Amino acid sequence: MSHSTERDGRADSEVPRSAPPRAELDADIKELRAALGLEPPVDDWPFAAPRFSEGPRRRLTEVARLLLPDHAAETLEREWRTTGWWWMPGIDNEWECSFASDRFAAGVWGPGLRAAVSRTRKSASVQFPPSAGERLDRWSSISPMHAAHVTMLELLEADPQWWDTVRHGDYVVAADDWVSRLQDSLSGLPGDERRSAPRGGSDGSNLLDYAAAGLVQLGGLALTDAATADAVRQCVICDTPYRVRALSAHEVYTVGSTQYCPLCCADVVQGVLHDQGAMDPWANTAIWAIRTVSAHDFSGPPSREQVAAPLRGPRERHLLQVLTRMLIPRDAEAVFQPSRKQRSWTEWLALAEVLGEGQRQSRGTWITATDGHLCRSMFERHIDDFMTHYDIAHNPEPQYPYDAGLNPAGLRADWQLADGTFVEALGLTGTSEYDQKVERKKALASRFNVPLLLITPADLGRLPHLFAPWLV
Structure with a gap:
C-alpha cells in the first residue's frame, strides 16, 4: 500500500492524527482487503451504508448484566464495539452473526x-x-x-x-x-x-x-437433527443470533454448552482483555475477574493452565464462569514503547491480592494453601487448593514404608488421600538427583502396594481427570 507524503496540499506531518477522514479510511481499508485477497462482507458494512437503518452491536442481556459489576459490564461492551465485521443480513432480513452462515464449524458433522x-x-x-x-x-x-x-x-x-x-x-x-x-x-x-x-x-x-x-x-x-442445526438461537450473553452448527467442537468442549454464540465462545477461549503494557482502563475489571475465579472456582489462586481448562462447574454458576473467563487478562504482544512492564500471571495474582503470604521456615519460604497446609511452591498449592475445593480429604507429607535399600532415611510423599493413595507433585523433573528420588518412590510404592498418583506442571489443566476417582 502506498501513500503520498502530502494530503490535500498539506505535508503528512501536518495532518491531524486523531481521526482520519472517513473517505480516506474507507479507501485504505478496501485497498488492504484487496491486497489480502479478502472478500468484502455483505454490503461492506460498516464502511458502506448498511441495508438496514441501524447496524447491530453486541450488548449484554439483562441476565448476564446482573452478574457483573457496572465497571465490568462497561468494559465488556466497550471491547465488543470492534466486532462489526462479524455481522451480516441473515434469515428474514434480520441482522445475524456471520458465523451463523451456511458453513459447519470444525468438528461438526451434519x-x-x-x-x-x-x-x-x-x-x-x-x-x-x-x-x-x-x-x-x-x-x-x-x-x-x-x-x-x-x-x-x-x-x-x-x-x-x-x-x-x-x-x-x-x-x-x-x-x-x-x-x-x-x-x-x-x-x-x-x-x-x-x-x-x-x-x-x-x-x-x-x-x-x-x-x-x-x-x-x-x-x-x-x-x-438438521432442524436443530439450522435453528437460529439467541446468545444468552449478548443476544447475538447464531446457529448451533456454527460452534466448533473445540468451543463446545471448552465452554461445555451450546447456549452461547461463537463470538462469546471465542471471547472465552482468547479473552477480551490483553496485556500489552499500556495503562489499560480495564485493570479493575481484570482484578475483579481474578478474585471471582479464585474464590468460586478454585478456592485459591489458579494457574494459567487451570484458567484455560474447559469449564466444568455447577450449572447454576456456569454463566458467571463464562463471563469471568472472558475478563481474565491474557498475554499479548507489547505495544511500541509500552508505558509499563507487562505483568506476568503471578504479578496479576499479586495485584488482585489472592496469593496470601508465605512463611519463613528452616527449609526456606513456604506458601500457605487455603486450608492452612504449607506448600513448597505455587505448583503444590494449586494441587492442594484443588483438593480442598472438591472436598478431597488429604493429609500432607505421609511417610513411605521403611526399606533398608530404598528408604533408609524416611522418604515422604506430598499428600495421602483417604483411601491410602499417595500423591506426588513432581515440580523439578529433569534434574538427576530429583529424578533418582522419584524412581525410588515409585519402586517403594510398587513393592508395598501403595497406590501412587504422579502430577507434573503440565497436568494442572487436567486435574479433574486425574482426580476423577475421588470426585463426588
Whole structure:
C-alpha cells in the first residue's frame, strides 16, 4: 500500500492524527482487503451504508448484566464495539452473526455427512477406553452434532496414554484409506456439508476424524437433527443470533454448552482483555475477574493452565464462569514503547491480592494453601487448593514404608488421600538427583502396594481427570 507524503496540499506531518477522514479510511481499508485477497462482507458494512437503518452491536442481556459489576459490564461492551465485521443480513432480513452462515464449524458433522460416514466407515475397529460410552452419552445430551468430536477431545485429555497407542498403531493407514473412500460418497451432499468433510492431511486430523466416526457407529447418534442445526438461537450473553452448527467442537468442549454464540465462545477461549503494557482502563475489571475465579472456582489462586481448562462447574454458576473467563487478562504482544512492564500471571495474582503470604521456615519460604497446609511452591498449592475445593480429604507429607535399600532415611510423599493413595507433585523433573528420588518412590510404592498418583506442571489443566476417582 502506498501513500503520498502530502494530503490535500498539506505535508503528512501536518495532518491531524486523531481521526482520519472517513473517505480516506474507507479507501485504505478496501485497498488492504484487496491486497489480502479478502472478500468484502455483505454490503461492506460498516464502511458502506448498511441495508438496514441501524447496524447491530453486541450488548449484554439483562441476565448476564446482573452478574457483573457496572465497571465490568462497561468494559465488556466497550471491547465488543470492534466486532462489526462479524455481522451480516441473515434469515428474514434480520441482522445475524456471520458465523451463523451456511458453513459447519470444525468438528461438526451434519446429518448427511454423518450418514455418509456410517456408510463408508468399517466396523469401529478402534478400541476405546471403557469410559468412552458414558462420555459420548453425556455430550450427546448437550449436542448430538458435536458429541463424537467433543468426546474425542475429552478422551485425548483424560487418557493420553490410550491416544498414544492409537497414534502409533495401524489406525493411521486405515484412517487415510477411509478418508479417500469417503470423498467418493460426498457428491450428493449439500455444499456446506461437503466443505466440512474430512479432507486428509499430515496434521493427524484424519486419525481424529476416523476415531470420531467410530464413536458415531458406537453410539448410533441420531441423524435427524438438521432442524436443530439450522435453528437460529439467541446468545444468552449478548443476544447475538447464531446457529448451533456454527460452534466448533473445540468451543463446545471448552465452554461445555451450546447456549452461547461463537463470538462469546471465542471471547472465552482468547479473552477480551490483553496485556500489552499500556495503562489499560480495564485493570479493575481484570482484578475483579481474578478474585471471582479464585474464590468460586478454585478456592485459591489458579494457574494459567487451570484458567484455560474447559469449564466444568455447577450449572447454576456456569454463566458467571463464562463471563469471568472472558475478563481474565491474557498475554499479548507489547505495544511500541509500552508505558509499563507487562505483568506476568503471578504479578496479576499479586495485584488482585489472592496469593496470601508465605512463611519463613528452616527449609526456606513456604506458601500457605487455603486450608492452612504449607506448600513448597505455587505448583503444590494449586494441587492442594484443588483438593480442598472438591472436598478431597488429604493429609500432607505421609511417610513411605521403611526399606533398608530404598528408604533408609524416611522418604515422604506430598499428600495421602483417604483411601491410602499417595500423591506426588513432581515440580523439578529433569534434574538427576530429583529424578533418582522419584524412581525410588515409585519402586517403594510398587513393592508395598501403595497406590501412587504422579502430577507434573503440565497436568494442572487436567486435574479433574486425574482426580476423577475421588470426585463426588
